[in-house]
Amino acid sequence: MLASEIPVLTVLCGADSPPDMAAVESDAVVRYTDARGLPDALRGADALFVYDFLSTAVPGAWPAADRLRWLHIAAAGVDPVLFPELQESDVVLTNSRGVFDDAIAEYVLGVVLAFAKDFARSLDLQRATTWRHRESERIAGRQVLVVGTGPIGRAIARLLRAAGMQVSGSGRRARTGDPDFGVVRDSGELPQYLGEFDYVVAVAPLTAQTKGMFGAEAFAAMKPSARFVNVGRGELVVTAELVAALRAGEIAGAALDVFETEPLPPDSPLWTMPGVLVSPHMSGDFSGWRRTLVEVFTANFRRWRAGEPLHNVVDKRLGYVPSQPQGAAG
Amino acid sequence: MLASEIPVLTVLCGADSPPDMAAVESDAVVRYTDARGLPDALRGADALFVYDFLSTAVPGAWPAADRLRWLHIAAAGVDPVLFPELQESDVVLTNSRGVFDDAIAEYVLGVVLAFAKDFARSLDLQRATTWRHRESERIAGRQVLVVGTGPIGRAIARLLRAAGMQVSGSGRRARTGDPDFGVVRDSGELPQYLGEFDYVVAVAPLTAQTKGMFGAEAFAAMKPSARFVNVGRGELVVTAELVAALRAGEIAGAALDVFETEPLPPDSPLWTMPGVLVSPHMSGDFSGWRRTLVEVFTANFRRWRAGEPLHNVVDKRLGYVPSQPQGAAG
Structure with missing residues (x-):
């Protein structure tokens, strides 16, 4: 795909849709979907934004990912999307390190x-x-x-x-x-x-x-x-x-x-x-967290469109973003 | 009273008696009392240790304080013993500043x-x-x-x-x-x-x-x-x-x-x-606080017996221990 082409971005949502996606929507064909529609929405998509970060739907829909190059998850923990087919693929995985x-x-x-x-x-x-x-x-x-x-x-x-x-x-x-x-x-x-x-x-x-x-x-x-x-x-x-x-x-x-x-x-x-x-999995969820998660994705989306290196690239073997090349984050 | 004389110390207790009073008892005649017995116990006493720091019994017993020179309270707030007759007297008032x-x-x-x-x-x-x-x-x-x-x-x-x-x-x-x-x-x-x-x-x-x-x-x-x-x-x-x-x-x-x-x-x-x-007036009451309160009293008792200046002397006009002479604690 040339930079001048408009990419297809699939957004996996749960009960809530991400706020403030206007900047992204102006530079991509955005397909919002829930878990059930994910296989159809993944077909032909260049990128996947897993906004419903606890969803376990991605592995099952993976055969439909025929063109995917980038997967971003709105979470610090990437375990819901860390499965062998993704680990062995060339798809770049990024997370929302730092927000929480x-x-x-x-x-x-x-x-x-x-x-x-x-x-x-x-x-x-x-x-x-x-x-x-x-x-x-x-x-x-x-x-x-x-x-x-x-x-x-x-x-x-x-x-x-x-x-x-x-x-x-x-x-x-x-x-x-x-x-x-x-x-x-x-x-x-x-x-x-x-x-x-x-x-x-x-x-x-x-x-x-x-x-x-x-x-x-x-x-x-x-x-x-x-x-x-x-x-x-x-x-x-x-x-x-x-x-x-x-x-x-x-x-x-x-x-x-x-x-x-x-x-x-x-x-x-x-x-x-x-x-x-x-407590109900809320320790990091300060007021405004969803907006911040979208900001983190949007900043990475801009880098991706500009051909710049992405932030928060997960080492898919380790399962997290290494702090330093030698793996001091472990 | 000469330093060689053994002073009389009255200790006002509630449900609990102060622990670790052995050092004090070796250098004073110690009268433990509750609120009811306070007037009798105050008569002839040189010092009063208000260990039951929320007791309101001191003002009522004050006429019996015929010889008192020092009153120490096991609290930071001295309001239970801050009444006009004490304020106008020469009795030195000290508190337990710092413990809590x-x-x-x-x-x-x-x-x-x-x-x-x-x-x-x-x-x-x-x-x-x-x-x-x-x-x-x-x-x-x-x-x-x-x-x-x-x-x-x-x-x-x-x-x-x-x-x-x-x-x-x-x-x-x-x-x-x-x-x-x-x-x-x-x-x-x-x-x-x-x-x-x-x-x-x-x-x-x-x-x-x-x-x-x-x-x-x-x-x-x-x-x-x-x-x-x-x-x-x-x-x-x-x-x-x-x-x-x-x-x-x-x-x-x-x-x-x-x-x-x-x-x-x-x-x-x-x-x-x-x-x-x-919460039930417990914010400062860490495990071991009662022992610490007695240590603070004991250290001041030793100073008193040695004729040294007491610590934590309350300004009876202000109602607390001034941080500095100019009253910066206000």
């Missing part, structure tokens, strides 16, 4: 403070019109492990450090002198050092290596007073083993924004377990 | 994040087994006014700034270039600038000047989206006017740790109002 970092960091600091200050109990007591004084915990000086050293993990580390906590990282490569984490431990040896931490925050990308990394062995290694926070992906956790660890008192609590099955099924014991905070 | 600062700052950051991230609604939805995604707010860049520029207000300002918020102060004397606040506005002109802020935090000492400073006029001046946080004293607020402002939508919410009447009466509308977080 600081909002998620604020969310994590919020749940850490909610645990330390016993906010859930305060609210339950308030709902019961009951005045009951308790002592609470400090967060200053407490040890936090952030598992996942990409941009979201880094934003979490910076904010928690600013609030006085002691933060380390866990990633693919052990190292010292990291600007945000100081020390980064080897995520392959997680159970060996999990016992040192008061808070363990999961924010690793979901890959074959990270799937189920928080299971019985990991929880058994944590302090009985530890709180586990998941703002990454539900599949990082073996849910049944988390439930068992909470029941056995192997850890003290969990704040979970993501789940193996979303929405969390009504019969999940997590809804009602003491010490568990459930 | 950082814990209260963490609590305030926690409720700010609880508002921004809609935690109360998340917990209510969790209790109802309901998955409902919402957008949430960022805290970075939001404007905070801290009313009260003593050590607790300063700790709040430092922590909220570290978390990315824009913080100003309000105190007795307008000024710029404050190390913690940057700009400090004149608390006498509060309604003129309250409308600039997303969060208003009350942490002023309770004095004749500050009593009821948050009333109808102040709330009407705030943004409809503003949240009010009180970690100072309940009497800083005209409760009925706060309730009316919340009902009228003049402000969006309130996190209240202190109340005009404590415990908060069961029939108070505050328990059940949307947007209101009630």
Whole structure:
């Protein structure tokens, strides 16, 4: 296709359509579709914008992608579109790295403070019109492990450090002198050092290596007073083993924004377990996030049309955007 | 009394007695009493340690204080012992300045994040087994006014700034270039600038000047989206006017740790109002606080016995410990 030709862009939408697409529409034939119409809409398309970022429809529609060169997803985690046919193809995959970092960091600091200050109990007591004084915990000086050293993990580390906590990282490569984490431990040896931490925050990308990394062995290694926070992906956790660890008192609590099955099924014991905070996959979704996601796509679309290198190109083997060529994001 | 004489120390206790008093007991005749026994225990006493810091028993027992030279209160706010006869006497009043600062700052950051991230609604939805995604707010860049520029207000300002918020102060004397606040506005002109802020935090000492400073006029001046946080004293607020402002939508919410009447009466509308977080006067009470309070007293007791100047001497006219001779704590 010559730059002068008008490309075909398919946009996979869910309940909501992306706002502010006028700039893109002036320079592409845009086909909006839902999951059902995706195969037809993919045929002859040059680019695919996965705006419905939790949709699992792309792998099934892939045989229709006869001309696709670029796939952009309105998310940081690319796991819904990371399947072998895409990985082996020449299609360039980009994500929305950076949009959610600081909002998620604020969310994590919020749940850490909610645990330390016993906010859930305060609210339950308030709902019961009951005045009951308790002592609470400090967060200053407490040890936090952030598992996942990409941009979201880094934003979490910076904010928690600013609030006085002691933060380390866990990633693919052990190292010292990291600007945000100081020390980064080897995520392959997680159970060996999990016992040192008061808070363990999961924010690793979901890959074959990270799937189920928080299971019985990991929880058994944590302090009985530890709180586990998941703002990454539900599949990082073996849910049944988390439930068992909470029941056995192997850890003290969990704040979970993501789940193996979303929405969390009504019969999940997590809804009602003491010490568990459930939120509906919203930690990064600050007011204005959808507009920002479209801005990120639009900026990349302009680069694509101008023949410039795209931003946020995912390493399809790793499953995320490497921070540096040597893979320091791991 | 000569230094070689053993002084009589009266300790006013509530339900709990102070821990770790052995060092003091080895150098004083210590009389532990509750409110009922206070007059008898005060007669002939050289010093009074008000460990039950919310007790209102001291003014009524004051005629029995025939020999008292020093009164120490296990609190930052001295309002329960600030009555005319004490103010006019030569009795030195000291407080527990510094013990609660950082814990209260963490609590305030926690409720700010609880508002921004809609935690109360998340917990209510969790209790109802309901998955409902919402957008949430960022805290970075939001404007905070801290009313009260003593050590607790300063700790709040430092922590909220570290978390990315824009913080100003309000105190007795307008000024710029404050190390913690940057700009400090004149608390006498509060309604003129309250409308600039997303969060208003009350942490002023309770004095004749500050009593009821948050009333109808102040709330009407705030943004409809503003949240009010009180970690100072309940009497800083005209409760009925706060309730009316919340009902009228003049402000969006309130996190209240202190109340005009404590415990908060069961029939108070505050328990059940949307947007209101009630906690039972616990914001500073980190695990170990009682031990720390006794340590602060013990250190001052040693100074007193050695004839050294006491720490945390309250200006009984102002009602708090001035930060600097010129009264910059105001």
